[in-house]
Each structure stands twice: as structure tokens, then as C-alpha cells.
Amino acid sequence: MQCEFLTDPAEFLRAARPLLEADPVLATVPATIAERRADGLEESPAEDWWLLVRSGGELVGAGMRTAPFGERPAYLLAMPDEAGVVLARELHRRGEDLRAVSGVAGPATACLAECARLNGGRVEVLHHQRLFELGTLREPADVAGSLRLATESDLALASGWYEAFAGDADEQAGRVRGATPHLVRRDDMLRRLRSELVWLWEVDGEPVHLTGVNAPSLGVVRVGPVYTPPAHRGRGYASAAVATTCRRLQAAGNRVCLFTDQANPTSNRIYAALGFEPVTDTVMLQLG
Incomplete structure (x- = not known):
């Protein structure tokens, strides 16, 4: 399981398109924000990143950290829970302190639980949401x-x-x-x-x-x-x-x-x- 971090939203859209198009409703949050930024309608701060997760070369997940508020929560789409753990360890290795995550429950919980193990703290639920179509x-x-x-x-x-x-x-x-x-x-x-x-x-x-x-x-x-x-x-x-x-x-x-x-x-x-x-x-x- 490998994590690739991108800073260009247009590059993210090109690379992640097969995954995003496979379930565009589930992908609505990162797809919307990436397109806004790629079109120049919103700034892309240097500290923000877009995430691609691959397993054996196959794209199995995507996410981002673009929120400008609070603890700047990352947002994770559906991916193996193991990918959330790998992401937390990679961010720790990079010296990046991630203290909030939202998105699909499995990988989000796995990611922040590993962040807590590595950096200290206790995982708290701010709220549960439900996506409807x-x-x-x-x-x-x-x-x-x-x-x-x-x-x-x-x-x-x-x-x-x-x-x-x-x-x-x-x-x-x-x-x-x-x-x-x-x-x-x-x-x-x-x-x-x-x-x-x-x-x-x-x-x-x-x-x-x-x-x-x-x-x-x-x-x-x-x-x-x-x-x-x-x-x-x-x-x-x-x-x-x-x-x-x-x-x-x-x-x-x-x-x-x-x-x-x-x-x-x-x-x-x-x-x-x-x-x-x-x-x-x-x-x-x-x-x-």
C-alpha cells in the first residue's frame, strides 16, 4: 500500500478520474473542490495536498487535505482500512501533525487511531453524517x-x-x-x-x-x-x-x-x- 501526495488539483483529477467516475456521488466532495481549484475559482495553498492510494500499482483510494478551518481535517474516500493506517504513518514520517479526519468511516477511523498512537491524543467523534442521493x-x-x-x-x-x-x-x-x-x-x-x-x-x-x-x-x-x-x-x-x-x-x-x-x-x-x-x-x- 503506497500513498502519493499531489499539490496540483488538475493533476489529481487526471490521475484519480477512473476512481472518481466509478462512483461520482460518493466522490462529490473532493471532485467538487478539485474542479473549483483547477478552474482557478479558489486558491490552492502550498500546504494542501491531494492523495492517491495504490496497492500493487492499482488505484484503490483517494483523499485530500484542503480544509481551511479548525484542525484542517483530511477527507478520505472509500479505501481499505489499512490505507488509513499507512497514511497516518507516512504523515508522521513527513513530520505532519494530522489531528482531524472526515469521510468514509472505516479508513478515517483507522487513520486517526494510528495518528493517536503515534502522536498521542484520544479519538473523538464530532459527528456522524449520512450521504443521500x-x-x-x-x-x-x-x-x-x-x-x-x-x-x-x-x-x-x-x-x-x-x-x-x-x-x-x-x-x-x-x-x-x-x-x-x-x-x-x-x-x-x-x-x-x-x-x-x-x-x-x-x-x-x-x-x-x-x-x-x-x-x-x-x-x-x-x-x-x-x-x-x-x-x-x-x-x-x-x-x-x-x-x-x-x-x-x-x-x-x-x-x-x-x-x-x-x-x-x-x-x-x-x-x-x-x-x-x-x-x-x-x-x-x-x-x-
Whole structure:
């Protein structure tokens, strides 16, 4: 089992394409970020890396360490658990201190457990997530309001709701507010607005809900965040906005997926009712 580290996202996309295309829904996170950076829409800091894992010359896994927040968690796709152990040992040999990992549970857990053995610390679970793909869409009826694209004039509102989403999600899942690392940069939000990746549900001209999406990658669009301020919850706005957005995405020929926090029964119930079906479970871990 061998780990190869790359610094060029375009090179990563070329080398990992067979693996990414084999399951583009499962690969949605690294594929989306790599394409954004390869297209020059996002900076690629020198300390970031992209990972290829080979066994006997065969590509068996991929990952990355590109997160700009918290402990800069690595992200691992499906690969043998042994590969996670090999990665931890290679990073230790390189003098790189990895203290957080997210992605497919098996290799992520194996990797951080080995990091703990080598560097000290205790593996803690920040949260469990579930990846869903939309099957047959079931749209809710009789929800007041309509969907519109957010524009640059909505920058302050969108940025504030992106920030509030992470904190509210922590509280709804029973975690301390701020437990999940999150960062919203002004330049990134402007890029999202200019790329028509943020939608608002309005009632009588007042925005009451936000649905964000990511640009298509390998024919897949990942939805998120999905946020309704507390004062407007319980009226079906999230279901209606997500359904309307997804209908348009599917009509354009895209597969649609999203992640949910397994500790939040409300969001899981809403997405199941809309026709989302579970694909796999993922985890976010850190060393305490």
C-alpha cells in the first residue's frame, strides 16, 4: 500500500478520474473542490495536498487535505482500512501533525487511531453524517412563497445565514454551538452568488429560507447548506425550496445528493419524504 501526495488539483483529477467516475456521488466532495481549484475559482495553498492510494500499482483510494478551518481535517474516500493506517504513518514520517479526519468511516477511523498512537491524543467523534442521493422527487403541496436566485445584494444575508446554519445544526444535534468548524469567506460567498449557487425562498417579498448548492461535478450536484431561521420554521419552506431547486437540477440532467447530520432527525425525515435515499455513512473525527 503506497500513498502519493499531489499539490496540483488538475493533476489529481487526471490521475484519480477512473476512481472518481466509478462512483461520482460518493466522490462529490473532493471532485467538487478539485474542479473549483483547477478552474482557478479558489486558491490552492502550498500546504494542501491531494492523495492517491495504490496497492500493487492499482488505484484503490483517494483523499485530500484542503480544509481551511479548525484542525484542517483530511477527507478520505472509500479505501481499505489499512490505507488509513499507512497514511497516518507516512504523515508522521513527513513530520505532519494530522489531528482531524472526515469521510468514509472505516479508513478515517483507522487513520486517526494510528495518528493517536503515534502522536498521542484520544479519538473523538464530532459527528456522524449520512450521504443521500435523490431518487424520484416528491414535491410538497400548498407551501406559501416562491424561489428566487440570490444576488450580490443578498451578500450580507446569505453570509449570515451560512454562519448561522453551522451553529444551529450543532444545537439541533445536541452539540455545543460552534463545535463543528465552519468558515464563510466574503470572496467565496461572492463567487457562489455570481455563479448562481444560492437560492432564497420568499414569502410576500421577504426571504425566509436559503438553499445552497455546489457547481456540478462529474454530473452530480451536492445541495447544502439548507437553512431556515428559527422564526420561519415549521411552515414547509425548506421542503418546498429544496424540492423546487432539485427539480430544476434534475431537469438539467444532474444527479442530486446531500449530506445530513445523523443526530438531526428533523432534516433526515424531511429529505426522506422528498425522495432522498441513503448512499453511505461518513464521520468527522478529531484528536482530543
